[in-house]
Amino acid sequence: xxxxxxxDDATLMSFAAGALPAALSAVAAAHAAMCPxxxxxxxxxxxxxxxxxxxxxxxAFARPEPAPPMPLxxxxxxxxxxxxxAIAEAEIPRPVAKLFSDTLDAVAWRWLGPGVWDHPLPxxxxxxxxxxxxxxxxxxxxxxxxxxxxTLVLRGAFQDETGRYARGDVADLDETVAHQPIVxxxxxxxxxxxxxxxxxxxxxxxxxxxxxxxxx
Amino acid sequence: xxxxxxxxAEQADLAAFRxxxxxxxxxxxxxxxxxxxxxxxxxxxxxxxxxxxxRRASLYVEDKGSATTWIFAIARNVRxxxxxxxVPWQELPESRCEQPSSETPPDEALSEKERQARxxxxxxxxxxxxxxxxxxxxxxxxxxxxxxxxxxxxxxxVKSRMRIAYQRIRAGLExxx
Numbered sequence: 001x002x003x004x005x006x007x008d009d010a011t012l013m014s015f016a017a018g019a020l021p022a023a024l025s026a027v028a029a030a031h032a033a034m035c036p037x038x039x040x041x042x043x044x045x046x047x048x049x050x051x052x053x054x055x056x057x058x059x060a061f062a063r064p065e066p067a068p069p070m071p072l073x074x075x076x077x078x079x080x081x082x083x084x085x086a087i088a089e090a091e092i093p094r095p096v097a098k099l100f101s102d103t104l105d106a107v108a109w110r111w112l113g114p115g116v117w118d119h120p121l122p123x124x125x126x127x128x129x130x131x132x133x134x135x136x137x138x139x140x141x142x143x144x145x146x147x148x149x150x151t152l153v154l155r156g157a158f159q160d161e162t163g164r165y166a167r168g169d170v171a172d173l174d175e176t177v178a179h180q181p182i183v184x185x186x187x188x189x190x191x192x193x194x195x196x197x198x199x200x201x202x203x204x205x206x207x208x209x210x211x212x213x214x215x216x
Numbered sequence: 217x218x219x220x221x222x223x224x225a226e227q228a229d230l231a232a233f234r235x236x237x238x239x240x241x242x243x244x245x246x247x248x249x250x251x252x253x254x255x256x257x258x259x260x261x262x263x264x265x266x267x268x269x270x271r272r273a274s275l276y277v278e279d280k281g282s283a284t285t286w287i288f289a290i291a292r293n294v295r296x297x298x299x300x301x302x303v304p305w306q307e308l309p310e311s312r313c314e315q316p317s318s319e320t321p322p323d324e325a326l327s328e329k330e331r332q333a334r335x336x337x338x339x340x341x342x343x344x345x346x347x348x349x350x351x352x353x354x355x356x357x358x359x360x361x362x363x364x365x366x367x368x369x370x371x372x373x374v375k376s377r378m379r380i381a382y383q384r385i386r387a388g389l390e391x392x393x
Contacts (some may be wrong), residue, residue: 009382010360010375017354018292021361048385049292050285051335052354058242059249061259065237126359148360148371197361 005169016045022125023195029095147198156190225273338388
């Protein structure tokens, strides 16, 4: 897997700062799990966080120092995380694995228009997170309306004016870039993890997608 | 500080932990307050952060980042967990074998202490408008959109200031290679 499309530096910084809205953070974390280059950048940006924290004026504790904590036995406490056995770890990046109850092959897709399906993922923070599946020959619908949006390819590939996006690639495009992604590979559908900052209005969207996808 | 952390990790040294607690706790509390927690909650979260440091000290690897950076990352994750933002997060490694081996940043010729000092110096030298967006992001936890609204700036301007600030800080590190 060679990743050619990465997260923007500004997105990475916001992620390292813990300030990225939840839906975008989910996609960023999933990409980082697949991308050594972005993990390296995040590590450097966390260093900036350390420096910023070190520069804060300390606020003295009001309460007396608590009794020292005792070491926990290995594997106890919050270090262990239950994992769903059914999850196909290889295909679903680990940071978002807990949002999936099953493999990508068993997702209950919702039909949005010819060749386009989606599946909302449960997330209570800011923004909206979902999977999008697009059949070969169809376009990826435009969904962001003013808010930031990150699209990570989990399976298959799509193509637009900025290049080809395959597994691990993330589209972190400036709001001003007009692009028209299309799934060209005959090999199969393209499945993406899409995080957007602004909640979408789906009913109007379906109608617009009809118009859009019918052009292909 | 890395030395204190090593003593905690290797010997479960309570005196070393107490020093860490006293030196970092009040800064982590200040961080939590800037992130929107009231003083009592901030103190709870700071305490939880330092206790996590105690439990996980054996996972700290000095050459992967300074003690301050590591404690920042733990504080940030505690804040995300507890202030209910429920952001899926890149987990901190839970065992040594999960430590990324080939991910040492490009400025590896420097010791971690030197790097941290350079970052702080570069941060102090940022032009005020770049320092402002960095602080609003890292200290106040605001998204790009929230920063744009607060400062009355276009989103693109906020993002480009962030990028330029980071490039300057990187350049400060690369000078020393």
